[in-house]
Amino acid sequence: MNKRRTVATASMVMAGVLVTAGCGAGGPSAGGGDFTDDKVVLALLNDASGVYKDVSGPNSKIAIQMAIDDYQEKYGDEAVVDDIEVTSADHQNEPDIANTKAQELYDREGADVILDVPTSSAALAVATQAKNKKKLYMNVGAATTELTGAQCNKYTFHYAYDTWMLANGTGTVVTEDGGKNWQLIYPDYAFGQDMVKSFTGAIEAGGGKVAGTIATPFPNDNFATYITKAGAAKPQVIGTMHAGGDLINLVKQYNESGLKDQGIDLAVGLMFISDIHSLGVEAFEGTIFTDAWYWNLDEKSREWADRFMEETGDRPTYAHAGNYSAALQYLEAVQAAGTDDADKVVEELEGKKVEDMFLRNGEIRAEDHRVIHDVYLARVKGPADVKEDWDYEEIIKTIPAEEAFRPASESGCSM
Amino acid sequence: MLEVENLSAWYGEAQALREATLSVAEGEVVTLVGRNGAGKTTLVRCLMGLHKHLTGSVRLDGRDITTLPAHKRARAGLGWVQDDRGIFANLSVEENLLLPPRVSESAWTLEQVYDAFPALGSRRRAGGTTLSGGEQQMLAVARVLRTGARVLLLDEPSEGLAPVIVAQIGDIVRTAKQSGIGVLLIEQNVRFAATVADRHYLLAQGRLVESLDNDEFVERQDELLEHLGI
Amino acid sequence: MNAVLQYTVQGLAAGSFYALAALGLAVIFGVLGVVNFAHGAFYMLGAVAAAVLLDTVGMSLWLALIVVPLLMLVFGMLVERLLVRWLLPLDPLYNLLLTFGLTLLLVDLVKRRYGVSGLPYERPSALDGRVQLAGVGLPVYQLFVIGVALLVCLGVWLLMTRTRVGMIVRAATERPELAGALGINVGRWVTPVFGFGVALAGLAGVLAAPFRAITAEMGSDFIIILFAVVVIGGLGSIVGAVVGGFLVGLVEAFGQAYAPTFAQVLIFVLMAVVVLARPAGLFGREEATA
């Protein structure tokens, strides 16, 4: 009760300050555009304190601010809007909290676009809000293909990655490289089940087979016997679909099991560089996974990663970079449309071919709003090959944009 | 050596003791008789510092111990034998004996205890509560004798025991008396009380209604039995 | 057959963490009557402390196995002195709430300081590798964990049964009031016993560091299983905590092997069965007197 009142008071005070500031500036330059409240508000909605905090979390707000700075520097006086704000909220990975927060952000905080939203169920809840409110939503953090599939809508865009892309990268490539016989271990909830479906499809398409699957409780800290059991079937590859702390537990216990020495490899379905950073390269050495982006890809990404590191002290994950790119492309579209009107901005975004430090050969697909781009197959380096902090990945293959994501024709999306 | 003055005690609103004043001298055996619920146990719990809602004072050898915590009263020389005997199931017979610290020079040695109570010696490794009821009572009394306590507070030691064993307890009480120990004996068994005690207090509804020496007590035994409803 | 041997070792290794921590929980419950909800957080702190000490001063696992429990002993005594003590005279529910709150606080502080992704931990290479037994390679580290846990449990058992301190703790556990009336200053033992219980949780955490993800949340599910362990073994029973711990570890391992999705559910089924058959737990005594 009190908390809510404080928040309300705070936002009133802020609104007052902004009105005064607006008066002072006299509002001259806003190039004749058509803006609600004379400003653009970008809202970051993600996990600010839980398991996905390091993957994206508060640092994505800094990434978004960097996009705003770059936009303002690029357009200067030409910018169609001067007043660009970024706000953020914590959804604690709960769909119902995500739902109310999204409502608040759109209605009360005047958000023009919501960014990020990890956790598939939360992401889908926000997509529904975007559709109802007719406001933009660019998802970066969630993995479900539903966002661009059966539950797609005109105002929702999906950046960075999804289960199809992960399975296609890791599943297909590892299978084609000779890992034909798989055992899959997955957490028994929507994400894990989705991943198993996608991986099975990709592995079979690559000429391999999934000989067995093992569902584990979620969350869980003891995987020793699951791993032994998977190993007993003598597969060539064990694929794990776990994330966060569960993944770390599983990898530690896989290393313990001695299966590596028996030539049974571990393929990881979803991994972020923050996972490698927290556990150390030794633990993950040799692990193959699909990466949407890597900070040390080339000059362009590295330059951006240096700026990010100056602000945060850490190297960016692909979620941070994805949020930057999503914010930047949104602002570019606003610039082109001359308004923050959602329908006009969507028109600008749809079908646009994009290149930025995150999107390589990027295209914002009009049919299903999947943002496609080159993705990478990475292998975790051994300690001897690490030359600096966060130098963890060797890119072994670039998967071109048009092969990396589910074809629009198979999406099942109709808007 | 033990002097209790105007002791009143309450359970919440209900008063269980009303201004009880009594004393026990060195080498004296004093009984406290009274019906069920008269307040006898409450009185000894007050003396041990286990019941705290009270007024009045308790002195031991002239020293006011009214506000001392229980463990300090034990160390000052009060030896309590609880009405349910209070034998530790998780401790062996010998551990039950060794648990309380020695508090005076007159403390018994283990050998003395086992001489006096051969049944305990032969079962010294057994779990405390594997003993029979009578043996547990012996153990409880032996335990406070071993500490060298100088005033024993025995809460109905004869209850539920066979006559031979009650007689044995009488012997122990007399031995204790001879070595100068003061004994406050709570009893409903009036006949037994008459065989060991020097003086008697009659407690009714929390009030000490009479104080008798043993001769008067024996004389009025039938009347008292009736009063007690036994 | 080989698989069964592997599952057994895995079960006993997982059970080692449970047994050590549950032992601490049981001792604390016995003497203070406090259901220490923060035990999972103390386990987490043990692991985090080991990781931080390795990272900052290069302290090896060998040293951490001694130093961290000592630090946790001191920390536990402070917690008892500054917090738990004041609520002891009140309904035990208050200390349950206090330790629950303490858990939230500790977890959040660790998150704030060390993030949510977990900390790295490298164990000494002497504990790498596997030993061959009956044709299967058993991880040295798992055997080490089981060995340490058994040694510590044996040590605690000797302490409890062969020393005066142990005798006092047993007496105070069974009848605190009577122990006091027999001249034992029970209050004096409360602080060290709490610290000792916390140190055992910390030790379990150190042992878990090379084996489990070291995150602020690592104790959150652990404490739930621990409660199941002490209910199965018998609240406040020391032997029960140890037997219950290893038993639950085995149930977890064989559950994972033969009924993967139900591995955790099985633990609670076991708990329900034990409670129905013996409400006081396998080694618990029916309350003699209150």
Ligand SMILES: Nc1ncnc2c1ncn2[C@@H]1O[C@H](COP(=O)(O)OP(=O)(O)OP(=O)(O)O)[C@@H](O)[C@H]1O
């Ligand atoms: N814990 C308690 N709470 C409330 N009332 C109590 C409590 N203990 C005893 N009483 C009451 O105080 C009174 C005195 O009880 P107490 O146990 O001292 O009697 P007693 O003389 O020892 O009886 P008995 O011969 O049955 O042992 C009784 O009326 C009893 O009901």
Ligand SMILES: [Mg+2]
């Ligand atoms: Mg009584």
